[in-house]
Amino acid sequence: MKLTTWISGLLLFVVSIGIAIAFSHFTASYSPLAADVGFSQTPASAAASPVQFPSNYRQQFRHYATVDCPNSGVVRQMYIDRPSLESLKASEAVPSGTVIVMETHSARRGDGDRLVPTQLNNLFVREKRQGWNISNSGEWQSAWYSPSGSLVSDHQNSCIGCHIQVRDRDYLFTLPALQMAVRTGQPQYQETEFGTSVCR
Ligand code: HEC
Numbered sequence: 463m464k465l466t467t468w469i470s471g472l473l474l475f476v477v478s479i480g481i482a483i484a485f486s487h488f489t490a491s492y493s494p495l496a497a498d499v500g501f502s503q504t505p506a507s508a509a510a511s512p513v514q515f516p517s518n519y520r521q522q523f524r525h526y527a528t529v530d531c532p533n534s535g536v537v538r539q540m541y542i543d544r545p546s547l548e549s550l551k552a553s554e555a556v557p558s559g560t561v562i563v564m565e566t567h568s569a570r571r572g573d574g575d576r577l578v579p580t581q582l583n584n585l586f587v588r589e590k591r592q593g594w595n596i597s598n599s600g601e602w603q604s605a606w607y608s609p610s611g612s613l614v615s616d617h618q619n620s621c622i623g624c625h626i627q628v629r630d631r632d633y634l635f636t637l638p639a640l641q642m643a644v645r646t647g648q649p650q651y652q653e654t655e656f657g658t659s660v661c662r
Contacts, residue, residue, distance in 0.1 A: 531661030
């Protein structure tokens with residue numbers, strides 16, 4: 463009797479060790495994959511995206527650049543949160559906590575060389591936080607919102623595919639314009655360095 467109790471106890475112990483090993487293997491082998499693809503592969507609700515819609519950016523952020531895309535008739539407006547802009551006056555490194563918003567507008571030709579924005583279509587947001595360490599994106603995560611603030615996509619890979627080209631500018635295409643805006647106190651203007659496909 464005592465022997466059977468002892469054997470069943472031993473069996474129970476062995477089975478629980480087995481379950482513990484299987485479980486830790488499952489989590490260990492899946493978490494690096496999650497890091498590789500960013501933070502989400504499934505459409506997420508706005509509440510689930512770590513990059514929140516900055517509803518007050520028009521009042522609280524500073525406009526630092528306008529980029530015309532003449533081939534596709536799109537104007538892009540870039541904004542940065544004020545504390546990060548202030549911090550850039552003292553140091554060239556973009557600080558943790560930076561939020562950058564890019565508006566894209568349809569546009570028509572004006573009288574001069576510049577395009578004239580006609581309608582706001584999309585908001586692209588990138589946010590940098592120490593410790594995020596997203597594969598091929600440094601510490602930046604991204605989200606794409608409609609102008610009303612609903613989340614269109616937070617798939618990281620679609621943004622990383624292009625922004626990795628400017629890894630040496632901390633993954634920001636308009637970093638030179640941002641630094642010039644900090645130095646001069648004036649928003650910068652440029653045409654896109656790229657073709658039609660980039661601009662929507
Ligand atoms: C096809 C390439 C491409 C893809 C994909 C792309 N971007 Fe960009 N992004 C650019 C370019 C190029 C600029 C600079 C403006 C310009 O030249 O039109 C830019 C600029 C930005 C900026 C302003 C800061 C900066 O880097 O200059 C933000 C914010 C931004 N993109 C967010 C996003 C988000 C969010 C996604 C994914 C949903 C995304 N981008 C996907 C090419 C891309």
